[in-house]
Amino acid sequence: MVTLMGVAVVLAVLPLFLILGSLILKGASSLSLGFFLNRPAPVGETGGGVAHAITGTLMIVGVAALAGVPIGIAGGLYASEYRGTRLAWITRFVADVLNGTPSIVVGLLAWTWVVATQRHFSALAGSFALAFLMIPMVMRTTEELVRLVPDSLREAALALGYSRWRTTLVVVLRTALPGIVTGSLLAVARVSGETAPLLFTALGSEYFSFDLERPMAALPLVVYKYATGPYPEWHKLAWTASLVLIMVVFALSIAARVVTRQRLGRND
Amino acid sequence: MTDHASAPPAIEARDFSFWYGERKTLHEVSIQIAPKAVTAIIGPSGCGKSTFLRCVNRMNDLVVDTRTEGELVVEGRAVYGSGLDLVAHRQRVGMVFQRPNPFPKSIYDNVAYGPALNALVPRRALPEVVERCLRRAALWDEVKDRLQAPATGLSGGQQQRLCIARALANEPSVLLMDEPCSALDPIATLKVEELIFELKQDYTIVIVTHNMQQAARVASRTGFFEAGRLVEMGETQQIFTAPRNERTEAYITGRFG
Numbered sequence: 001m002v003t004l005m006g007v008a009v010v011l012a013v014l015p016l017f018l019i020l021g022s023l024i025l026k027g028a029s030s031l032s033l034g035f036f037l038n039r040p041a042p043v044g045e046t047g048g049g050v051a052h053a054i055t056g057t058l059m060i061v062g063v064a065a066l067a068g069v070p071i072g073i074a075g076g077l078y079a080s081e082y083r084g085t086r087l088a089w090i091t092r093f094v095a096d097v098l099n100g101t102p103s104i105v106v107g108l109l110a111w112t113w114v115v116a117t118q119r120h121f122s123a124l125a126g127s128f129a130l131a132f133l134m135i136p137m138v139m140r141t142t143e144e145l146v147r148l149v150p151d152s153l154r155e156a157a158l159a160l161g162y163s164r165w166r167t168t169l170v171v172v173l174r175t176a177l178p179g180i181v182t183g184s185l186l187a188v189a190r191v192s193g194e195t196a197p198l199l200f201t202a203l204g205s206e207y208f209s210f211d212l213e214r215p216m217a218a219l220p221l222v223v224y225k226y227a228t229g230p231y232p233e234w235h236k237l238a239w240t241a242s243l244v245l246i247m248v249v250f251a252l253s254i255a256a257r258v259v260t261r262q263r264l265g266r267n268d
Numbered sequence: 269m270t271d272h273a274s275a276p277p278a279i280e281a282r283d284f285s286f287w288y289g290e291r292k293t294l295h296e297v298s299i300q301i302a303p304k305a306v307t308a309i310i311g312p313s314g315c316g317k318s319t320f321l322r323c324v325n326r327m328n329d330l331v332v333d334t335r336t337e338g339e340l341v342v343e344g345r346a347v348y349g350s351g352l353d354l355v356a357h358r359q360r361v362g363m364v365f366q367r368p369n370p371f372p373k374s375i376y377d378n379v380a381y382g383p384a385l386n387a388l389v390p391r392r393a394l395p396e397v398v399e400r401c402l403r404r405a406a407l408w409d410e411v412k413d414r415l416q417a418p419a420t421g422l423s424g425g426q427q428q429r430l431c432i433a434r435a436l437a438n439e440p441s442v443l444l445m446d447e448p449c450s451a452l453d454p455i456a457t458l459k460v461e462e463l464i465f466e467l468k469q470d471y472t473i474v475i476v477t478h479n480m481q482q483a484a485r486v487a488s489r490t491g492f493f494e495a496g497r498l499v500e501m502g503e504t505q506q507i508f509t510a511p512r513n514e515r516t517e518a519y520i521t522g523r524f525g
Contacts, residue, residue: 152365156365159435161357161382171371
């Protein structure tokens with residue numbers, strides 16, 4: 001039995017190391033400071049980087065988080081604090097369905113609602129799609145964590161004359177906050193690697209752009225473009241860009257854990 | 269008996285009944301609770317004593333699908349009347365729970381929360397209020413050097429006295445205590461009981477307890493609940509030495525069941 005579980009653990013962890021290993025093997029050689037600072041070089045020239053895609057990903061994901069995280073937290077609070085009401089049940093059900101929706105479908109939705117109505121691709125449409133993906137994730141984590149807040153704390157606040165919503169905001173949310181921050185950061189990390197919803201929303205670009213109303217580069221899009229392109233140098237760049245992308249996601253995940261540990265440590 | 273009769277009761281129930289869904293947990297309870305005195309409510313588990321207490325500050329509102337009949341009046345206001353300002357009502361009627369439940373914040377913040385929220389005093393007066401209430405709850409000397417430390421680091425007995433300080437800071441006139449010592453060791457229990465004895469000069473205190481010695485020690489009047497009914501109510505000494513009802517006698521002599 002123990003051996004079986006051991007094998008299972010190895011099988012579960014192995015892909016991570018395989019991915020990391022091949023990324024480092026194939027991508028690390030092209031990793032240089034210039035890769036983080038420069039735009040892509042024309043085909044045939046060496047050097048060049050994905051700086052435009054790094055700033056693009058940060059902007060698209062950042063805007064998505066600004067919209068998605070608060071909505072997700074509010075929805076999760078409602079679903080948990082008003083458990084038993086019909087609306088809470090519907091909210092939870094919709095979140096579950098949305099959680100299982102393929103990201104490309106969400107991308108299509110963003111295309112129909114934003115790109116088609118505005119008649120041009122834009123980073124904002126990409127953020128819209130990513131926010132949509134983030135909301136159910138943040139909602140579910142929030143709900144789970146808020147449920148862990150003991151009822152005795154709610155009672156304590158209510159008995160002091162706190163109104164229901166004030167109890168929710170001041171006591172319940174504050175108590176569950178460290179976990180919610182972690183959950184939100186993990187959701188941000190998850191959507192940072194999404195490619196499909198960005199393909200026909202943010203579209204991608206070769207240039208630096210900080211205009212949300214226009215197409216913008218993003219790391220997953222760069223990987224997609226370079227990996228499917230005809231030139232061997234591009235393939236190499238795709239590996240390196242993948243490595244950068246996974247480093248960004250890793251950094252976010254680790255940040256999430258560090259934040260949790262610090263907050264919890266202070267509360268104990 | 270006569271001095272109680274002269275002042276109007278702080279809490280009065282008239283044929284008060286309470287339902288959780290289909291289950292009737294309080295049956296036509298009529299009771300008068302004197303102001304500025306300690307009244308104990310005793311009875312076996314599930315007799316409705318906690319339910320009654322939680323009706324007084326409408327803590328049962330958290331449970332969906334409850335219903336009441338009859339009247340429950342606190343200091344002249346109908347608790348289940350339509351015109352009741354629930355926030356103001358709960359500020360006047362403080363509560364201490366069975367398990368100490370300090371907020372996961374600093375000792376200082378726990379006491380300052382109520383008065384800050386209800387804007388009872390200007391913000392700059394808060395430190396004074398916190399000190400006064402912690403002194404009143406006999407906790408000041410133990411925590412004065414670590415007011416910013418997390419409240420959850422205190423011992424169980426200290427946490428419970430902190431919860432009492434928190435309730436006092438809200439300037440209530442009535443204090444409800446739901447088995448406040450059941451999670452405490454004997455020494456902590458003794459301290460809380462001394463505190464209750466001290467507080468009765470200024471507050472109307474209703475204490476629900478499983479512990480009959482405790483009722484005998486702190487309360488001037490005692491009511492005995494059984495199966496959702498108030499069986500007997502009287503001077504504590506009379507209830508424990510010469511109960512009029514045979515059910516009461518069976519309970520206090522331990523021949524219950």
